[in-house]
Amino acid sequence: MNYSSEVLQRFGLPQADGAFPDETEGVVRGEAEDRSLGIWIRFDVQLRDGLIRAVRFQLFGCPHAIAAASLICERLEGKPARALAGIDLQAVAGSLDLPVEKYGKLLRIEDALLACRQALGRSQDTSEARKSCDEDETKDS
Amino acid sequence: MSARPLYLDNAATTAVDPEVIAAMTACLGTDGSFENPSSAHPGGARARQLVEDARERIAALVNAQPGEIVFTSGATESNNLAILGSFDADPRSRKHFVTTRIEHHSVVDTAHALEARGVEVTRLDCDAKGVVTTGQVLDAITDATALVSVMHVNNEIGVIQDIEAIAQACASRDVRLHVDAAQSAGKIPLDLGGWGVDLCSLTAHKAHGPKGIGALYVAGGVTLAPQLHGGEQERGLRAGTLATHQIVGMGKTFELARPERDGPRLAKLRDRLWRGLGEIEGIRLNGCRERCAPHILNVCFAGIEGESLRLALADIAVSAGSACASDDPEPSHVLSSLGLSDALAQSSLRLSVGRFTEPADVDRAVERIGAEVARLRALADGAPAWCST
Numbered sequence: 001m002n003y004s005s006e007v008l009q010r011f012g013l014p015q016a017d018g019a020f021p022d023e024t025e026g027v028v029r030g031e032a033e034d035r036s037l038g039i040w041i042r043f044d045v046q047l048r049d050g051l052i053r054a055v056r057f058q059l060f061g062c063p064h065a066i067a068a069a070s071l072i073c074e075r076l077e078g079k080p081a082r083a084l085a086g087i088d089l090q091a092v093a094g095s096l097d098l099p100v101e102k103y104g105k106l107l108r109i110e111d112a113l114l115a116c117r118q119a120l121g122r123s124q125d126t127s128e129a130r131k132s133c134d135e136d137e138t139k140d141s
Numbered sequence: 142m143s144a145r146p147l148y149l150d151n152a153a154t155t156a157v158d159p160e161v162i163a164a165m166t167a168c169l170g171t172d173g174s175f176e177n178p179s180s181a182h183p184g185g186a187r188a189r190q191l192v193e194d195a196r197e198r199i200a201a202l203v204n205a206q207p208g209e210i211v212f213t214s215g216a217t218e219s220n221n222l223a224i225l226g227s228f229d230a231d232p233r234s235r236k237h238f239v240t241t242r243i244e245h246h247s248v249v250d251t252a253h254a255l256e257a258r259g260v261e262v263t264r265l266d267c268d269a270k271g272v273v274t275t276g277q278v279l280d281a282i283t284d285a286t287a288l289v290s291v292m293h294v295n296n297e298i299g300v301i302q303d304i305e306a307i308a309q310a311c312a313s314r315d316v317r318l319h320v321d322a323a324q325s326a327g328k329i330p331l332d333l334g335g336w337g338v339d340l341c342s343l344t345a346h347k348a349h350g351p352k353g354i355g356a357l358y359v360a361g362g363v364t365l366a367p368q369l370h371g372g373e374q375e376r377g378l379r380a381g382t383l384a385t386h387q388i389v390g391m392g393k394t395f396e397l398a399r400p401e402r403d404g405p406r407l408a409k410l411r412d413r414l415w416r417g418l419g420e421i422e423g424i425r426l427n428g429c430r431e432r433c434a435p436h437i438l439n440v441c442f443a444g445i446e447g448e449s450l451r452l453a454l455a456d457i458a459v460s461a462g463s464a465c466a467s468d469d470p471e472p473s474h475v476l477s478s479l480g481l482s483d484a485l486a487q488s489s490l491r492l493s494v495g496r497f498t499e500p501a502d503v504d505r506a507v508e509r510i511g512a513e514v515a516r517l518r519a520l521a522d523g524a525p526a527w528c529s530t
Contacts, residue, residue: 003452011453018519035527042523058523061446
């Protein structure tokens with residue numbers, strides 16, 4: 001297997017690997033896996049004021065997947081939350097010079113980001129519901 | 142000053158011993174015995190004598206007669222000659238071949254070639270430790286069996302099969318036995334004459350000799366059909382000009398080999414390796430501790446992805462499975478035969494020590510492997526159970 005210099009560098013010294021401690025404020029978590037492809041990935045995304053402040057990843061998989069996750073974390077920081085659903089996989093593949101047989105793993109990485117987006121949506125719904133409950137309670141009293 | 146590269150892949154091939162290099166070099170050039178050993182002139186006779194001296198040295202190491210050694214290009218050719226040559230020469234035209242599921246590809250693929258010619262092939266399973274029993278061999282033999290082929294030491298997991306007992310079993314049923322001893326010659330005593338083996342493949346490059354030279358032991362009275370045509374060299378069994386320098390190199394290799402001395406030294410290094418690696422959580426030995434060749438250790442790591450492990454350890458020369466299959470994404474057929482999951486088979490490493498391996502090399506390897514396994518495990522912290530089973 002041949003690896004581009006970018007993959008070698010990011011595999012040897014990945015950026016943003018790890019996870020935020022439990023209960024860290026503003027963090028949503030999403031994961032995806034595919035046993036047949038040999039990949040499991042989890043992202044922790046920390047948001048503040050609608051912007052992605054920091055991203056961490058944990059991953060079981062090949063060097064290309066590790067490099068891709070590391071690069072995606074870097075590219076997401078500072079972006080609005082909607083970027084979680086709009087990562088440009090072609091650009092990631094191009095930057096890392098990924099072989100075509102690894103594209104399936106990129107899709108699973110995308111799935112984990114989408115899971116973060118959904119988790120964010122759920123937490124916002126909960127916040128809105130809590131906010132409206134609080135407002136109702138205030139009215140009742 | 143950078144440390145010397147870590148080479149723990151001696152089951153794939155070995156560095157040539159300086160004494161072997163000197164012996165080979167002396168055959169080359171105008172001052173050497175470069176002449177054709179088949180030539181009638183004095184130079185040819187000198188070269189011929191060197192070839193016969195080498196033949197004697199090789200025979201001496203494996204308890205054979207010099208006339209029972211046929212030079213080939215290596216163990217792969219020897220395996221092909223032994224198997225195909227046996228079926229082509231079988232006077233009863235029998236069409237059944239018995240072998241195991243954990244042979245080297247040069248036997249596995251030759252068995253496929255036989256099947257394409259209408260030969261029925263029985264492939265014996267091994268147990269979870271890689272052992273094939275004599276009873277299995279006996280049960281598989283039928284009236285149509287022309288040949289049994291079982292490797293002595295497995296090239297991936299190092300398990301030693303009981304060739305003496307299997308040879309007796311084959312003899313009791315009047316069936317010929319071929320043994321691939323590419324991994325064992327020079328490290329484990331071979332008593333081919335005493336054991337009653339009919340055919341045995343040998344090679345030089347696994348024992349600190351040159352690549353491109355091997356031999357087939359053909360016991361007295363065993364007939365074979367040649368697979369190369371174009372000359373009467375090697376009693377008509379292997380056509381082609383004899384490569385004097387290669388043969389001299391193999392002779393010197395086998396002269397230098399002392400299984401009684403080298404085996405225990407290699408085993409000490411292997412055991413040091415296992416003691417160090419055994420401290421790593423989730424490590425598992427592939428094969429059989431009690432029946433393992435002194436130079437091979439095969440381990441797997443739960444929760445570690447194989448490709449990442451191999452790249453992380455790219456500075457150490459080790460093999461995933463066998464060297465011949467290291468670039469193949471499919472799990473090794475040997476490790477699968479042991480019952481390992483694809484994930485564990487992919488996370489397996491074969492480490493093999495040799496004459497030039499030092500204890501400090503082993504310690505460095507243990508440190509590097511431990512560090513990379515810890516790094517990759519931390520990266521995959523929280524992964525589901527299937528990543529570890």
